[in-house]
Amino acid sequence: MTTYDAILLSSFGGPEGQDDVIPFLRNVTRGRGIPDERLEEVAHHYRHHGGVSPINEQNRQLKAALEAELARRGIDLPIHWGNRNWQPYFTDAVLEAHEAGHDRLLALVTSAYTSYSGVGQYREDFERALAENGLTGTMSIDRVREYFDHPGFVTPLVEGVEAAVAELTGGSAASTEAGADAVAREDVHLLFVTHSIPSAAAEASGPQFGKGGAYVAQHCALAHAISEVEARDAGEAVADIPWSLVYQSRSGDPRTPWLEPDINDAIADLAVDGHTKAVVIVPFGFVSDHMEVMWDLDNEALTTAAENGLRALRVPTPGTHPAFVSGLVDLIEERLNDVPSDQRPHVTELGPWPDHDPVGTRREKVAAR
Known part of the structure; x- marks a missing residue:
């Protein structure tokens, strides 16, 4: 049985007022020399x-939901919350934990997939936070495994896809109330969308997985799994609904290759092919409706669909869905009880993803009582 003193809810962070925006973006792009203009x-x-980015408020709600679920299960672990790019920063959260006597932390990272920004950069953040507080030899920070295919993360997405398909095809109360013309299932296309990253970074996430590394392999495996679950639950005809893996939010030097296709290009291409009348946008690369979901999808992608004459619905992210919250606490218990790999739940052949080595001092173990 592994002992921990507290949970470290670890996230990206976001501005909470107009005066915060540029300082926040400077933090996000630190070291790149990008001018304010x-x-x-x-x-x-x-x-x-x-x-105001919604991400901080979403993390407050997630923290409260996790605290309630931990209490319900009788797990006495407080939660400290820290961000990479805005208050509360990791440095402050780590110091707060130490001053409360919590020196063995288990991190819940709000990133479900393997990439530098989702794994390596958080590790660097933790190392820096310990070092800046002079706690490298005193504290340790473990983290739960990547949970891209954990049922708690997948269930809300499956429910969202099923609901969107039903609404578009006239099989739900929402579609009846809206009065929109129903489309046939074969005229619907599922767009599984995630954050684009440089192609080289994707390859580095796990070269053994082939082109695109672990990052692309994980997303492809989950998209396939979701489409199969949705097909079984909603009827045999749904198995024929085509899907694509697409990307959003590319940035940086345009000469640097990034993962493609962009979701807006994919939508335009589907409109041209003449076989698609509606798209379901599934933002399965994200755990909550932060700014890139609200702007890049709810604004730009939905506008692109309308301009191309396609109906479009965007599936909710897991957020504080009860299954997601329960799944995160399952992941905490998985580490507390050193659950063997073959007993850890997963919905793709790639899972369960392995644990990472802790940051800081070596974790301590005690015999299970």
């Missing part, structure tokens, strides 16, 4: 929403 090109996404 270029940052302002991205800032308008946040300024459109009053300078």
Whole structure:
């Protein structure tokens, strides 16, 4: 049985007012020498929403939901919350934990997949937070495994896909109330969308998985699994619904190859082929409806679909869905009880993803009582 003193809810962070936007974007792009005038090109996404990213409030809600579920299960572990790019920063969260006597932390990272930003960069963040507080030899930070194919993460997405297909094809109360013409199932296309990253970074995430590395392999495996579950639950005809893996939010030097196709290009191509009348946008690369979901999908992608004469619905992200919250606590218990790999739940052939080595001192173990 592995002992921990507390949970570290670990996230990206976001601005909470107009004055925060440029300082936040400087944090996100630190070390790249990007001038403020270029940052302002991205800032308008946040300024459109009053300078407030929804991600911090979503993390407050997630923290409260996790605390309630831990209490329900009788797990006495407090939660400290830290961000990479905005308050509360990891450095502050780690110090807060130490001052409370919590020196063995288990991190819940709000990133489900394997990539530098989702794994390696968080590890560097943890190492830096310990070092800046002089706690490298005193504290340790473990993290739960990547949970891209854990049932708790997958269930809300499956439910969202089923609901969207039913609404588009006239099989739900929502479609009846909306009064929109139903489309045939064979005229629907599922667009599984995630954040684009440089192609080289994708390859580095796990070269043994072939082109695109572990990052692409995980997304492809999950898209296939979701489409199969949706097909079994909603009827045999749904098995014929085609799907594509697409990307969003590319940035940086346009000369650098990034993962493609962009979702807007994919939507335009589907409109041209003449076989698609509606698309279901599945933002399965994200755990909550943060700014890139709200702007890049709810604004740009839905606009692209409308301009191309396609109906479009966007599936909700897991957020604080009860299954997701319960699944995250399952992952905590998995580490507390050193659950063997062959007993860890997963819905793809790639899972369960292995654990990572802790940051800081070696973790301590005690005999199970």
